[in-house]
Amino acid sequence: MTEPRSTGRSVQTIYDSIASTYDHVTRRNDYDRWVALYLDLIGRHGAAGRRLLDLGAGTGQAAIRLAQAGYQVTAVDVSPEMLRQARAKPGAEQVRLVVADLRELPDLGVFDVAVTLGEPFVYLRDEQELSAALRGVSALLAPGALFVFDLGTAGFHRRHPSRVVVEDSEDEFTVVRGASSRRDPHGSDYLIDRFTTHDGITWRRFHQRHEFSYFAPDVVGRLLGEAGLTHLATHGLHLGELAEDADEELHRKSFVVARKPG
16 A cells, blocks of 8 residues: 555545445435446447456445446555445455555556546646656556546536535435635535434534646646557536537536557
């Protein structure tokens, strides 16, 4: 395991603290649909083999589905507690789970495909950290291997501060809202306030702030090239559907597709 630097420790702390409730909080996420989108992109662009690296794997929802689709999956996350949740799931025995920082990836072997699901790169603070992550992934890819990763668009970050989601139940009240970034003028933040009670009288508040970075397409393209990867395409996601080309203003996120030459 690599030792996370300051950003890694803060992200690790965030996800260690919510690991036990993460699957409940994200229960409406359609992981079957998300994984199907990635299988579509891998099929479109082609991968030579079935060795797959899942970066920022969290509680293993996607990693297990990718293994069930026939891939030999290594799943990496900075949070030991998130991977502990993954390890307890049916099907986890098919997945190799590794705690590591995306900016300091250890020697995990050689892979034919690498993916991110859920935009883990938005937690990287600047171009230097994204460059380190891309170089680390490139070093693990076989010649001809495919890399598919997702990023928030400029439009998403501009709209995000106006987003508010409220969930209310008998013993839990949660407010999830976007906010302007405190450090990246083009990024955005994600605030969670969760209130729980065991007696209906006394409530406990849990608060977190997630800081998201924005990386412009020209920056991503340049850093891919410096990492020894060839940019193939950037697709968009709009209303849950894959778009051939990404629209930085209209689309929710982009899927960047790159290949290791060879």
